Amino acid sequence: MNMKYTITTPLYYVNDKPHLGSSYTTIACDAIARFQRLSGNTVLFLTGVDEHGQKIERTAVSKNLQPQLHCDEITEKYKYLWDKLNISYDRFVRTSSEEHTSIVHQFYSRVLESDDVYMGRQSGWYCVGCEEYKDIEDNDKSPICSIHKKELEWRDEENLFFRLSKYQDQIEKLIQVDGFISPKSRKNEIVNFVSKGLRDFSISRINLKWGINVPENKDHTFYVWFDALLGYVSGSLRDQSCPELTDDSLCNWPANIHVIGKDILRFHAVYWPAMLLSAGMKTPASVFGHGFLTREGQKMGKSLGNVLDPIELLEYGGIDAMRWYLLRDIEFGEDGDFQMKRFVDIVNSDLSNTIGNLLNRTITMSKKWFNDKIPIDKSLLTESSLKLHSEIKINEYIKSFNDSNFRNSANAIIDLANKANLYLNDRAPWKLIKDITKKEIVALDIYSVLETCRIIGLLLNPFVPDLSIRILNQLKIDSSSINFQKSLHWGLLDPDNGLEEPRPVMDKIEFNENSI
């Protein structure tokens, strides 16, 4: 069952500090990576930054910095945030690194060998913000980029082109493969796009210093996309100090899933596989384009001044709250709306009231009546109705997680916790315990609920690793080597193991209209 599993975030563009959207993507990837590790797979979780391009060059100039220094600065902010969010990435790729440059050159030479590069001419209106040419109506003399609201620049330059058109048939076949593009709603868009016929695209720019030079074409540097996508390759090097692109120099190749924002789906689902085919490399197994976040119904943007800074959110609600809310309440794949009131409500209800309180009340009872040993007859364990419920919910959880359906997966945990709360209310051990002859029954009930708590603690791990550990710690369970196949069985909690003093594992967040 031990399989390799590779997951990537996009390589974030270091034009500006990380925002909530990139945090969201990265948290989602982290949850998947953790889930896969717990499932016993060897995971390579890759993230990083894309550092080249004219936009960055200009941003650096405006800050009076060398591009490299600007990139260093922003990169640190990413690393700092991922650290704060407890992101368990294995590799952090920087496209300004030497090994990446080397990989790009080697990859390029493979593409050249396949005869997939030619010199062409490209002219048109160019948006530096987008780093791309725009289709503009002929009579427009001073067109403006609809995205950036800035004037476009007229360019007429020689570019190297990649023969994307050559891969029309192969790409059509690939994107038809069930599960290659997720969610399904986005697959049609890509299929549609490809069916209209693929055009070659440019892979180099001239007059751009801040980029990787194209061998034997001194004036050219690689277009950011060609450069950035290859970050997935350089991040997969078995030995990063030895950037050789050979058949076995990569580990865990290709990616099982590239998780990206819906805006860059095409690059990953079409251009990227074609590039790999050209270089004679394996294509990724799937690409997942998730949706975007709005805030209180409005698009987040500098002009509106409503950008939600992930650091501020983190300081306000804490890491568990932030991770839980984003994964639990926003349909992965669809656009979602961040609402502060709901953020507070969901987190308090799920994590503090339902789960936290369940653990707290049960441990209190256990310690009060049984001290550190719960006297149960293990042969009676199988009769607990909670055993059945937990098995059902574990299955739901795993199935949903495999479909990247975090919401349903999280709901399965909450359902189980609700069942346990109901079980307690139903059995009312605080009444039974008054009758000394019922003590064994009470012991079994308490044990069953504690065991359910253990399972909840485990299931929570990919979502909210910190909280998960706090729960397991109270149950005195070693959380360092959890394995779902081994740990998710009923009855593994040692009744003689003892319990820590009950202490709320999740404090409530106070809602405050103007908190952030």
Add this chain to the structure above:
RNA sequence: GUCAGUGUAGCUCAGCCGGUUAGAGCACAGCAUUCAUAACGCUGAGGUCGAGAGUUCAAGUCUCUCCACUGACACCA
């Protein structure tokens, strides 16, 4: 403009091939109450299922029109 998707209680969403009084969770109100983090539990209030028309014995569920939002329509990290 063309194509696609979405529009169900205050919020987030379920509602399969059309069929009795439209569901869940959260939020809200009342009751009850300590084993527990004013938590858990019980009860309740809340919707002309975007609008209009049509097909049908019967439509949230099918058809058409319209409205709103979202996305794609080639180089938007």
